[in-house]
Amino acid sequence: MRRFDFFLRETLQAFRRNGFVVFAAISTAFIALFLLGGAVLVQREVNLIAQSVEANVEVSVFLSDDISTSQTQNLNQMLTNMPQVATVHYQSKEAAYEEFKRLFHDQTTLVQNVTPDALPASFQVQLKDPNEFTAIAQQLQGQPGIANIRDNAHIYDRLLAVTRIFRIGVLGVAFVMLIASAALIANTVRMAVFARRREIGIMRLVGATNGTIRTPFLMEAVVEGLIGAAAALLALVIMKVAFIDPLRNNIAFVPLVGSNDLLVAAIWIFLIAVVVSVAGGFFATRRYMDV
Amino acid sequence: MIKLDRVSKVYKDSVVALDGVNVDIQKGEFVFVVGPSGSGKSTLIRLLIREEEPTQGEIFVAGKNIASLSPWKVPYLRRNVGTVFQDFKLLPDKTVYENVAFALDVIGKPKHVIKSRVPEILDLVGLGDKLQHYPDELSGGEQQRVSIARAFVNRPLILLADEPTGNLDPATSVDIMKLLDRINRTGTTVVMATHDNAIVDAMRRRVIELTGGKIVRDQERGVYGYGA
Numbered sequence: 001m002r003r004f005d006f007f008l009r010e011t012l013q014a015f016r017r018n019g020f021v022v023f024a025a026i027s028t029a030f031i032a033l034f035l036l037g038g039a040v041l042v043q044r045e046v047n048l049i050a051q052s053v054e055a056n057v058e059v060s061v062f063l064s065d066d067i068s069t070s071q072t073q074n075l076n077q078m079l080t081n082m083p084q085v086a087t088v089h090y091q092s093k094e095a096a097y098e099e100f101k102r103l104f105h106d107q108t109t110l111v112q113n114v115t116p117d118a119l120p121a122s123f124q125v126q127l128k129d130p131n132e133f134t135a136i137a138q139q140l141q142g143q144p145g146i147a148n149i150r151d152n153a154h155i156y157d158r159l160l161a162v163t164r165i166f167r168i169g170v171l172g173v174a175f176v177m178l179i180a181s182a183a184l185i186a187n188t189v190r191m192a193v194f195a196r197r198r199e200i201g202i203m204r205l206v207g208a209t210n211g212t213i214r215t216p217f218l219m220e221a222v223v224e225g226l227i228g229a230a231a232a233l234l235a236l237v238i239m240k241v242a243f244i245d246p247l248r249n250n251i252a253f254v255p256l257v258g259s260n261d262l263l264v265a266a267i268w269i270f271l272i273a274v275v276v277s278v279a280g281g282f283f284a285t286r287r288y289m290d291v
Numbered sequence: 292m293i294k295l296d297r298v299s300k301v302y303k304d305s306v307v308a309l310d311g312v313n314v315d316i317q318k319g320e321f322v323f324v325v326g327p328s329g330s331g332k333s334t335l336i337r338l339l340i341r342e343e344e345p346t347q348g349e350i351f352v353a354g355k356n357i358a359s360l361s362p363w364k365v366p367y368l369r370r371n372v373g374t375v376f377q378d379f380k381l382l383p384d385k386t387v388y389e390n391v392a393f394a395l396d397v398i399g400k401p402k403h404v405i406k407s408r409v410p411e412i413l414d415l416v417g418l419g420d421k422l423q424h425y426p427d428e429l430s431g432g433e434q435q436r437v438s439i440a441r442a443f444v445n446r447p448l449i450l451l452a453d454e455p456t457g458n459l460d461p462a463t464s465v466d467i468m469k470l471l472d473r474i475n476r477t478g479t480t481v482v483m484a485t486h487d488n489a490i491v492d493a494m495r496r497r498v499i500e501l502t503g504g505k506i507v508r509d510q511e512r513g514v515y516g517y518g519a
């Protein structure tokens with residue numbers, strides 16, 4: 001294997017020679033990898049939200065205002081005895097009002113217009129498995145004193161559906177961009193091969209192996225890919241610091257992607273960058289390698 | 292050292308370049324391959340370094356059947372066969388020293404080997420004082436010496452020369468032939484394709500004459516041609 005400084009010199013020379021084309025290849029790789037990293041982070045965020053939803057799925061059994069004490073006790077007993085139920089918590093009208101005031105503390109007009117009497121009492125039921133909601137609802141159907149049964153999972157269903165579409169879209173665009181960047185990297189390598197066709201001819205003549213001939217070109221491709229990857233990672237870090245981290249203090253109830261998620265994205269970015277650039281470089285040099 | 296057994300080469304456009312050629316060249320021989328343009332001389336050279344594969348027949352170089360050589364072994368064949376061409380094929384942006392060193396560098400020879408062998412071989416070809424010159428600062432004869440040095444620096448068993456004097460004036464050609472003769476006397480087998488009848492006549496070595504892809508004459512201590 002030849003000396004590393006030789007390969008490095010050849011690579012730098014190629015960059016000088018085809019500056020603009022190399023720039024185009026690197027920026028396409030950058031955009032593709034940035035989108036890829038973004039998609040990875042969105043995926044992680046969706047998982048985080050899904051996990052917190054799973055942990056927090058609650059069935060609210062709202063009670064009618066005219067429910068009697070015995071009916072309430074009866075319902076409580078029934079819920080507690082259900083095998084699918086983890087915990088049952090009774091929320092009185094007063095407690096519901098307190099909760100309401102806490103949630104909307106910054107909207108004073110809203111709070112002023114709602115009297116404690118307007119909010120129903122309820123059982124807050126935690127399920128062992130959030131998918132058991134339908135079974136619970138069916139069993140409670142027709143019991144006296146129940147005004148309404150709701151689970152809060154469907155709120156998140158919409159959110160998950162939207163993010164899934166967003167994720168597929170971003171991944172799709174990233175995929176197309178990755179192919180484009182492989183093609184552009186292949187193009188810069190092809191130009192480098194063309195500029196050095198004389199050397200390649202002599203190398204083949206004196207018995208250099210395909211590996212020796214090919215390595216500088218593959219290295220050029222990988223360096224281009226890695227520069228794009230580094231730029232993409234930098235952009236993601238900036239995005240995180242500028243947009244996600246400030247949110248952390250404002251919205252406490254939604255979990256946010258953190259540094260370890262960024263690390264996972266970085267691993268993906270660099271892995272894909274190497275794969276894409278090696279593929280591009282390999283493709284571009286294949287034609288010149290047949291002996 | 293070199294053996295061709297009923298070798299034919301037909302190109303895609305059904306041009307027959309070689310047609311059932313049998314050749315046997317011993318170690319240390321000096322052989323001229325002569326014949327008119329298109330008679331198959333260059334094809335013969337290209338077959339010997341597996342630049343091309345024969346359509347039919349077997350080719351043995353240094354004991355190996357190169358017609359059936361797997362592609363990844365081809366570089367190792369070429370390390371045993373030096374090649375020199377009419378157009379020198381030097382790298383213009385490298386010095387004389389670098390051009391020769393390049394041939395060793397790309398086959399992974401260590402630095403200290405390159406440092407000792409390159410000046411030595413350039414001394415042998417008479418360019419010991421022009422190591423740092425660039426090809427365009429040299430005469431044609433000197434450039435061909437560099438190319439011979441590059442072909443020979445790895446001590447190949449065989450040296451192939453395709454019209455090495457084709458671009459040179461007669462006096463310079465004689466110098467190049469003296470150099471090839473010296474290389475031959477170190478035990479290296481030399482095969483030279485040429486048009487140059489004066490040189491062939493003067494050297495009085497084995498002559499293989501090709502016409503239309505067939506061997507029409509194979510003569511020890513021959514001359515260029517009866518009618519030439």
